[in-house]
Amino acid sequence: MDILTSPYGALFLLSAIGIALGKIKFRNISLDTSAIFFVALFFGHLGVNIPIIIQQIGLIFFMYSIGIQAGPGFFESFKRGGVHLIYLALILGISGSIITIILAKIFNIDMLMAVGLFSGSLTSASSLAVTIENTHSALPSVGFGIAFPFGVIGVVLITRLSPQLFKIKIPIEEEKHIAEIRSVYPNLINKNFVAENPEIIGKTIAEIKLRQLTNTNISRIYQQNISFIPNAQTVIQKGDILRACGTKEDLFKLCSFIGSETHIQIPVNRKYIVRQFLVTNNKVINKSLGQLALLQMFNATVTTIRRSGIDIIPNANSRLRFGDKITIALPEENLVNVSELIGNNRKKLDEIDFFPIITGILIGVLISLIKIKLPFGITFTLGLTGGVLISGLLLSRIGKTGKIIWNVSGGSNQFMRKLGLIFFLSGVGTQAGSQIINVVKANGISLFVIGIAITVIPMFITLILGRYFFKLNFLTLLGALTGSMTSTPALSAIEPLTKTNAPQIAYATVYPFALIIIIILSQIIILF
Structure with a gap:
């Protein structure tokens, strides 16, 4: 076909087919944009080549979007509340890399092939991107293509079956999670009180320091037949009815401070509304x-x-x-x-401001040119992907410099990420497709077995340590596990198991850190 002889025609043809296949779901599981990689493997086997500049531009946009997305959460994940969850991400990543190295040595697998198996087993396209940029080899892409399918399916199966395997009763875990939340954030209730204490009559809310002394919040006041939201300068008058929010214990303190509790209801002012606003x-x-x-x-x-x-x-x-x-x-x-x-301003949110994006990428390119001298005459550089990733992480954390807004809206960042991923996967897929048949013939089924082992063993190590050593709630553990595997499909698979948001919170805490640690570990594997 003439279109296959045109690199650009082949690029958009395989991308269109891949996107269409990625939309197909089986039991709520789909390959999404990753389907392009497998279509590209087939096209590569047919002799199609995508210009390397397309792959590199895709790589730059993809890695920068990863940095922008992960930046704020990456630095926040080091806070005290997420330390145990970060340990799990480290355990999974390190155990996966150790298993990869051991099996590669046992089966005499090229380490570049092995790091591709590692990236595919942990469904990390970003670590594959960094590896290819640093090694200029197609072998990591081949390994990724072999291990990735089970990496997607295996993590979903294990997370769904693990409650049965560990004999976990989800309702009990939900009750424990709610109890844990309430121990940190006690249940808040609302009560009405009559202003009777002479010490507070005629004084403003700021003067009596209610919030500091009782840890409660006055949400409404009924004064002279008018209901309104108070501010710091509101003067309390005798007989006012104050609606306060706080814990049971704090409201008890408030009662002795203000006056007796009343069951008289404060009329709702119809002019009081609740709205959502976009920060633009x-x-x-x-x-x-x-x-x-x-x-x-x-x-x-x-x-x-x-x-x-x-x-x-x-x-x-x-x-x-x-x-x-x-x-x-x-x-x-x-x-x-x-x-x-x-x-x-929805229009401003939907518009993509390319100046901070291009400037951020340029900063990343400059970072990649920095040469760090190490002992024994070794010179170290972050490389293009590392520089762009670091730039995205730091700039998204900064958020704003003067009038330049480094943060990108969710929709715009998703567009940049997917476009970059399409170009990148198209390039690496066609490169790998030209070699994958010969590699599989030479190594047989061993590559598939290694890929499965790299997916399954670290997951069970993480589950066992998380449950019995760190003693985490199993719902939180499942969220941390899917975040450590950077697997959004697996998170979607466990959401129906519980009415709580425990998995989502753990996933959001771990995901940015796991994204970075898998990239780092993939580069360490190459050294062996």
């Missing part, structure tokens, strides 16, 4: 909620921040990032002012 105004990006003073200026309270598909409970130190979706409770008359302050 450059002036508020990287600012904390405390700095914005929404409560003082607009009687507005931020209840949740949704970032990269994850809901975050905000506090005064929470900083806004471009593309955040925040839920705010506020008086209706302040809706326009708050909307203008936050931005709430």
Whole structure:
């Protein structure tokens, strides 16, 4: 066919076929964009070649998007709450790399082939990208193609079957998880109180320091037949009905501080509304909620921040990032002012600003040129992929420099990542396709067995240590396991098992760190 003799025609033909095949689901499992790699293997076997510059440009965009996505979560994952989960990611990655090296030595497998098996077994296209850029060899792609299918399917099967294998009762784990959450974040309730204490009458909320002394929050006041949201300057009058939110113990303290509890209900002001806003105004990006003073200026309270598909409970130190979706409770008359302050511009969110992207990549290229001299005359460089990845990680953490916003909205980053992945997988797939048949003939079934072992053994090591040594809740453990394997399909497979969000929280904590550690370990394997 003439189209196969045209590299660019072949590129878009195999990409179209791969995308179509990737949409096919079997029991809610699909290959998604990765299907392009297997179509490219077939085209490569037919003698199709994709220009190397296409592969390299795809690699650059893919790795930069990984850095931008993982940056904030990567640095946050080092906080105290996620340490045990990070240990699991290290255990899985290190055990997988050790098994890879041992089996490669036993079966006399080329280490470049072995690192491809490692990347495919752990479903890490990013580690494959770094390996290819550093080695300029097609063997890692061949190994990746052999191990990847079971890497996708195996992690889904193990995570779904592990509760039965470990004799876990999910409802009990759910109860334990809820109890753990409540021990850290006690259940909050609302009660109404009558202002009776002479010590507080005629004073402002700021003066009596209710929040500092009782750890409660006054959400509404009924004063002179009017219901409203108080601010720091609201003066408390005798007989006011105050609606307070806090734990049972804290509200008991508040009762002795304000006055007796009442069952009189405060009428709901119909002008009080709850709306969601998109953060698109450059002036508020990287600012904390405390700095914005929404409560003082607009009687507005931020209840949740949704970032990269994850809901975050905000506090005064929470900083806004471009593309955040925040839920705010506020008086209706302040809706326009708050909307203008936050931005709430869907068009701006959907637009891709290429200047910070191209500039960030350029910084990554400059980082890749830095040569670090090591002992014994060895010179070390991060390489193109390492430089671009480091640039993305650091810039996404910084968020904003002057008027330049380094963060990319979720939709734009997904577009950049998928486009880069399409070009990259098309190139490496056709390269590997030209050799895969000969490699399989030479090594037989051993490569497939090694790939399965690299997937299965580390997962069971992680499950056993996580359950019996770290004593983690099994729902949290499953989320950490799927995050350590960087497997979103596996996370989707375990979501129906529980009504809690324990797996999703653990996945989000571990995923950015696992993404980086697998890349590092893949480069260490080559040294053997």
